[in-house]
Amino acid sequence: MLQRRSSGRQVRIVITPPRRWALPSVARMWEAREVLVRFSVRDITLRYRQTALGVIWVILQPLLAAGVLTFVFSSVAKLPSGGVPPIVYTFAGLLLFNLMSSVISRGSNSLVANASLVSKVYFPRLLVPLSTAGSALMDFTVSLIFMGVLLVVFGVSPGLAVVLVPVWVVLTVCLAAGVAFIASALTVSYRDVQYVIPFLLQIILYGSPVAYSLGKVSPHYRIIYDLNPMTWLLDDMRWSVLHQPEPSVVLLALSVVFPMAVLLFGSFVFQQRERGFADVI
Amino acid sequence: MNPDNETAVSVSHLSKKYRIRQRGEGPSTAAEAALGFLRGRTKPTYFDAVNDVSFEAKWGDIVGIIGRNGAGKSTLLKILTRITAPTTGRAVLHGRVGSLLEVGTGFHPELTGRENVYLNGTLLGMRRKEIESRFDEIVDFAGVEAFLDTQVKRFSTGMYVRLAFGVAAHLQSEILMVDEVLAVGDAEFQEKCLRKMREVAQTGRCVFLVSHQVHAVRALATRSLYLQQGQLIYDGTVEGALEVYKESFERISSDDAIEAGMRPGSGDVRFATVRPVKESFDAAEEKILEFTTTASPDISYKHHIRCDIVDSDWDIVVRLDSPLVKFSIDPRTAVHGTIVLRTPWLRPGLYTVNLSLWGGRARVDYWETACSFRVMPIFPYEGVASQAATEGAPVLADFSFTTTERSDASA
Numbered sequence: 001m002l003q004r005r006s007s008g009r010q011v012r013i014v015i016t017p018p019r020r021w022a023l024p025s026v027a028r029m030w031e032a033r034e035v036l037v038r039f040s041v042r043d044i045t046l047r048y049r050q051t052a053l054g055v056i057w058v059i060l061q062p063l064l065a066a067g068v069l070t071f072v073f074s075s076v077a078k079l080p081s082g083g084v085p086p087i088v089y090t091f092a093g094l095l096l097f098n099l100m101s102s103v104i105s106r107g108s109n110s111l112v113a114n115a116s117l118v119s120k121v122y123f124p125r126l127l128v129p130l131s132t133a134g135s136a137l138m139d140f141t142v143s144l145i146f147m148g149v150l151l152v153v154f155g156v157s158p159g160l161a162v163v164l165v166p167v168w169v170v171l172t173v174c175l176a177a178g179v180a181f182i183a184s185a186l187t188v189s190y191r192d193v194q195y196v197i198p199f200l201l202q203i204i205l206y207g208s209p210v211a212y213s214l215g216k217v218s219p220h221y222r223i224i225y226d227l228n229p230m231t232w233l234l235d236d237m238r239w240s241v242l243h244q245p246e247p248s249v250v251l252l253a254l255s256v257v258f259p260m261a262v263l264l265f266g267s268f269v270f271q272q273r274e275r276g277f278a279d280v281i
Numbered sequence: 282m283n284p285d286n287e288t289a290v291s292v293s294h295l296s297k298k299y300r301i302r303q304r305g306e307g308p309s310t311a312a313e314a315a316l317g318f319l320r321g322r323t324k325p326t327y328f329d330a331v332n333d334v335s336f337e338a339k340w341g342d343i344v345g346i347i348g349r350n351g352a353g354k355s356t357l358l359k360i361l362t363r364i365t366a367p368t369t370g371r372a373v374l375h376g377r378v379g380s381l382l383e384v385g386t387g388f389h390p391e392l393t394g395r396e397n398v399y400l401n402g403t404l405l406g407m408r409r410k411e412i413e414s415r416f417d418e419i420v421d422f423a424g425v426e427a428f429l430d431t432q433v434k435r436f437s438t439g440m441y442v443r444l445a446f447g448v449a450a451h452l453q454s455e456i457l458m459v460d461e462v463l464a465v466g467d468a469e470f471q472e473k474c475l476r477k478m479r480e481v482a483q484t485g486r487c488v489f490l491v492s493h494q495v496h497a498v499r500a501l502a503t504r505s506l507y508l509q510q511g512q513l514i515y516d517g518t519v520e521g522a523l524e525v526y527k528e529s530f531e532r533i534s535s536d537d538a539i540e541a542g543m544r545p546g547s548g549d550v551r552f553a554t555v556r557p558v559k560e561s562f563d564a565a566e567e568k569i570l571e572f573t574t575t576a577s578p579d580i581s582y583k584h585h586i587r588c589d590i591v592d593s594d595w596d597i598v599v600r601l602d603s604p605l606v607k608f609s610i611d612p613r614t615a616v617h618g619t620i621v622l623r624t625p626w627l628r629p630g631l632y633t634v635n636l637s638l639w640g641g642r643a644r645v646d647y648w649e650t651a652c653s654f655r656v657m658p659i660f661p662y663e664g665v666a667s668q669a670a671t672e673g674a675p676v677l678a679d680f681s682f683t684t685t686e687r688s689d690a691s692a
Binding site: 012017034035118279 | 387
């Protein structure tokens with residue numbers, strides 16, 4: 001009598017109060033993976049809809065920024081650029097910095113920007129900040145292709161380590177996503193975070209060797225740079241793309257482990273706060 | 282704990298507590314939170330939005346959830362759809378859940394109709410293949426073929442709502458939860474939606490429906506839950522639940538009234554008391570309500586009042602919006618005032634009054650069922666008042682008929 005419309009296997013959902021210590025369920029996220037794709041597609045579509053130059057902005061923005069930074073740090077301040085043309089050196093750094101920066105800044109606002117969804121539909125909330133990585137990676141890919149063009153034009157040849165580029169990209173996204181998870185979860189309750197993030201990113205931009213190499217930094221300050229995860233990743237990236245000296249094994253290991261740890265910690269913090277999102281946002 | 286195959290949803294002892302923030306209490310910035318932490322916490326007040334609710338629903342059931350505002354209907358649905366977590370208790374759902382808590386959730390104005398169908402469908406839990414296979418059906422249901430590649434920000438409200446409901450109505454999930462969505466669209470479209478929901482239940486799925494419209498629940502639901510102040514106080518037939526609902530009006534008294542601090546609105550200024558000058562009025566008599574307000578010395582702009590008269594079918598019969606008659610109050614002083622309804626005449630029955638106070642576009646206070654009054658079957662009509670004549674329409678009117686002889690008619 002009852003012709004249940006069951007699409008395949010029997011589903012059973014149990015709703016209980018949230019457990020105190022838990023990580024986001026990977027199974028649930030996998031179940032909802034299409035949401036991630038749709039969000040990313042939406043973000044990418046929206047970014048360039050009703051713009052005249054469209055995708056050209058993706059190249060134009062970092063190129064103009066690289067130009068300005070090169071002028072300031074290389075032409076005016078005469079900081080070294082590791083023996084490659086300054087613009088190439090800066091662009092390579094900016095490539096990675098922009099990836100991190102856009103994941104963090106877009107990610108941290110994402111929950112509040114999607115407040116109506118968070119309070120009206122169920123899906124793993126972690127997908128919201130995570131999906132911002134989609135559009136950031138899209139921008140990154142376009143810039144990376146342009147990076148290749150720059151390498152050819154300036155005759156810089158990357159070494160064999162170029163095959164490791166995807167690894168550094170994944171690690172940068174992990175690091176940035178971890179931070180974005182925490183920032184977005186905190187923004188739900190405290191909108192202060194929205195004002196802090198751009199300021200922090202600004203500090204990272206000038207405080208990391210994005211547009212200059214560490215050659216002229218006095219040993220006195222060197223320790224600050226060595227403790228900066230962005231320095232590690234920038235070193236790794238330039239080793240791969242610009243044939244710069246290979247980073248030390250310790251820093252190499254740190255640059256792999258640290259972003260993973262941040263991602264894990266970020267997911268944990270996010271999960272802790274998730275239960276209250278719909279009530280507070 | 283081992284339900285048979287017929288059980289679609291089983292809920293046991295589900296509760297949800299909310300922490301209430303009084304004005305000036307609770308942090309909203311990190312600095313305030315830090316300060317609060319240093320000072321030591323003030324003891325928070327709790328509010329049971331859902332309180333120890335247990336029930337079971339079978340496949341093929343259309344469960345209408347009714348109750349006054351703030352009774353916990355929407356919170357219950359939000360728990361069952363996993364939007365918010367329960368404080369205690371447990372619910373088991375034996376199937377995928379599709380929900381429609383607001384029409385057009387997840388619709389993005391900048392995206393086209395087509396893109397939104399995919400985005401919305403995915404959010405509601407459909408797979409891409411399912412959306413693809415039902416895409417034409419959805420578009421057909423909504424009747425927006427010609428505008429599929431237009432951004433929805435250029436859609437009319439009607440088209441927007443139809444497309445949004447179309448997506449939700451074609452959800453393949455075994456359990457469907459719908460909150461107050463039939464209030465939108467024209468009559469024809471509403472009828473289409475009701476038909477669709479009935480179809481869904483006939484295929485053996487389970488539908489939950491929250492509505493303020495008694496006729497929608499009556500037309501659709503096969504059983505009903507009645508919630509009052511977070512508690513499930515009736516679980517049974519639709520007619521039975523509606524009886525309980527109507528009775529609840531009779532029992533409105535001061536001890537039943539919601540505390541002012543728990544009413545929606547910013548609460549800068551609130552109504553202190555509201556009552557009719559008489560307990561019952563004649564149909565055509567002026568209905569006069571008296572109210573008093575509290576004052577807030579810091580607010581200098583005018584506030585206006587909206588007064589909705591609601592009949593026992595939960596329909597708003599008349600809305601008395603003070604800007605229409607150029608009336609406003611100065612929130613700096615506490616006032617005593619009256620609201621006078623002259624026309625239309627009200628048909629006999631019990632009426633409740635929803636009062637709200639607005640400062641600009643912000644709702645400062647909303648007092649649902651602030652008071653009630655009865656209209657007696659005493660009419661100024663000269664003829665005999667049959668039930669069909671006086672109860673066929675929501676209101677009564679002052680009217681007359683006249684005739685004159687037609688000059689153009691042939692003999």
